Amino acid sequence: MGPDLKGSSTYFMAYKAELDRILEALDATETLEGLQLIVEQVCEVFGVDHAMYLWVETAGNHYYFGTYSEAWTGRYLDKAYSRVDPVVVGCYQRFHPVDWKRLDWNPKPAREFLKDAMEHGVGNQGYAIPIRGPNGQFALFTLSHNCGDAAWEKLVAKYNRDFILVAHYFNRKVLELEPSRTAEQAQPLSPREVDALTLLAIGYSRAQVAQTLAISEHTLRVYIESARFKLGAINTTHAIARAVSLGLIVV
Amino acid sequence: MGPDLKGSSTYFMAYKAELDRILEALDATETLEGLQLIVEQVCEVFGVDHAMYLWVETAGNHYYFGTYSEAWTGRYLDKAYSRVDPVVVGCYQRFHPVDWKRLDWNPKPAREFLKDAMEHGVGNQGYAIPIRGPNGQFALFTLSHNCGDAAWEKLVAKYNRDFILVAHYFNRKVLELEPSRTAEQAQPLSPREVDALTLLAIGYSRAQVAQTLAISEHTLRVYIESARFKLGAINTTHAIARAVSLGLIVV
DNA sequence: TGCGGCCTCGCTATTTCGGGGGAGGACCTG
DNA sequence: CAGGTCCTCCCCCGAAATAGCGAGGCCGCA
Structure with missing residues (x-):
């Protein structure tokens, strides 16, 4: 909610209503398929190319909802990219959501990963929100887009608080729909x-x-x-x- | 943001502006004292008696900002109540923010704790938001009040999303101002x-x-x-x- | 072309840990 | 009061980890 929005109350309210709809849908969803639909709606509301929720697991059985191509998600899993992906690695050490640009892309495996990601249309801009649940659960909510730096920064500045809420609600629902983890070890x-x-x-x-x-x-x-x-x-x-x-x- | 608010745009915008001010203040703060001031402002904005941020450490050195009396906070530490307090214990296993009423107050130590808390003016209503950071960090953001169930539920329904944001921003700043954790980079x-x-x-x-x-x-x-x-x-x-x-x- | 880091292999002796038993008292809950 | 959990103590012995040496090849970086 940048200062530019404080004047345009109607537009602001319209967006807020859409966000509300998303959050309420997140509350109401009872199936994993519903979450997949919501990810797609999130893209529309925020006007970004891709959105993704990824629960990073030990054994590699990742929990994923997103709008990336199957080619890319398959490749990501095959190559166990979550061990290399600077977004995952970086977010694991942070609390603050982070812009992809601020991560360390220097290591060779990271560069190769980046190249691969680009070729699969992931987008050059991205914003990742780390989420942590009980029992060491760790997940990521990521939005990515293809645009210039200035436009991206503006978008992030405008929406980043709402990103957090969506990420939080998303994880909340995933934990609710997947009680096996939490029940298994208490x-x-x-x-x-x-x-x-x-x-x-x-x-x-x-x-x-x-x-x-x-x-x-x-x-x-x-x-x-x-x-x-x-x-x-x-x-x-x-x-x-x-x-x-x-x-x-x-x- | 309950449905009742969608009509009264001006009031809504005024509240949002206040919330914005809080969040921006949280971003701008550079001292721990500033956080203490913000906790007090949070109470005013949401219209509750008390607000509190508590970073729960095993070693016992708790990080606390809040509006509770010194008598109570001192007692809480002395008696190591964080090991008994159902709010802490309960939130530790949850991701979802939780109303105090929904916690398990049955165990004998919990009942004694509750009695003690009441006598120290903690309030009969409360809402707690668990927060988790890197390296197993765990903190709580809590709001408490003295009022009837209906009024409290209405207040929580109205503000709970914003509670999450404030809690998140609070923890973000505490982690930033407390480099000891981050300094131990291996x-x-x-x-x-x-x-x-x-x-x-x-x-x-x-x-x-x-x-x-x-x-x-x-x-x-x-x-x-x-x-x-x-x-x-x-x-x-x-x-x-x-x-x-x-x-x-x-x- | 070095230097340093990483990966690989070897030996022996000492210390520590793991699993298998059993047993009693204190405390809380139903 | 019974039943459960927790805390406390004891035995033995085989399996595993640790500490201390040394050695060579490969790769990236300066």
Whole structure:
């Protein structure tokens, strides 16, 4: 909502009504197909070529809704581009939404990825909003377009707050429609288990942890085993990784 | 933005201008004191008794800006209420903002906490927005008020989208002003090191990792040691924890 | 053409971890 | 009060990780 809009109340209200319609549709949707339709509507409302929601997953089974060509999305998955894509990599370290131009495209794999993306009509401008949910969930909402820098900056300045809302609502709905992830792993750890894993995660040996917690090493081992069991982990390292990634402990 | 507002464009625009002012102030603030002032303004704009931003840390050093009395905030910290507070506990598992009423206040510690909170004038109504940042950061933005259910629901329905924006902008600025998190940028890992740590993080033993990567276990060890060195970790578990928490590997 | 980083392979000895048991007391909830 | 969870302690032994050495080839960058 740039200053230029404050005067043109009617146009502003009309746009807001459209945005409202999108957000309400996001609230009302009950199917994944509905989300795909909404992505397309988002493009129209904001006047951009492409919009995309991508839930970046561990194993590579990405959750995707977007307007990119199937050729490109297929290629993206095949080549496991999410490990290279500066948008994904960069957003993972940020909270603030970010313009593609401000990312680091220098590494060779990134340059090759960019070239490939361009050839698939992704667009030269883009704006990405990182989204995080419980249990370390991470997703991206991205809008991309083909235009000059000035026009793009103006568009982003105008809409970026609404981008955040749409991204947020989108993720909200995806989490709602896909409860498997959240339901699958909700086993809370006991305080002592958290203590044990936390100290292990900062590099303490079992002996040190036991001493720090003022318990015997045998007791400690019971906690670790118990935590391992709750986390479905097959060894301590795995348990630590899961606990950190689920946000159960903070390193 | 309830339907009742769509007719009264002037009032709507006036409110939007106020919201804009808040968000712009949030963008412009350069000090933590400024954030405290903004919290107070947020209360005025939305017409609620209290607003609060709380960055929940495991270590206990909470980041707080809010309008609650010092008696209450002090008590909250002293008693480590963030481990009991259903708002914190509940939001930690959710993505969707949540009304206090919809939380589970049954556990005995929660009931005692509630009683204590009431006596300190926290208010009977509340709305909490969970916020997540990189490296497992977790924060809450909360608005609370003293009023009837109907009035509160109406207020939430009217403003909840804007609550999200304010919460988001608030956290954005806090992260910006608190560089300690971002300062701990580690050296990038080599691809092979990432492979090694990733497989270790999903529970593979060194032998399995070596086999999967089709390298000798000795080579693997060099990667692990190298990664440990880069991450400043004192053992593999520590390295995994840091790599996961820094987002260098995804589990 | 260096230099440095990355990837690859090897040895031995010591320390640590993992899995398998069992057992008692404290606390809260239904 | 029973049943569940949590916290605490103890045994043994095989498997795994760690620490300390060294060595060579490949590649990109200056």
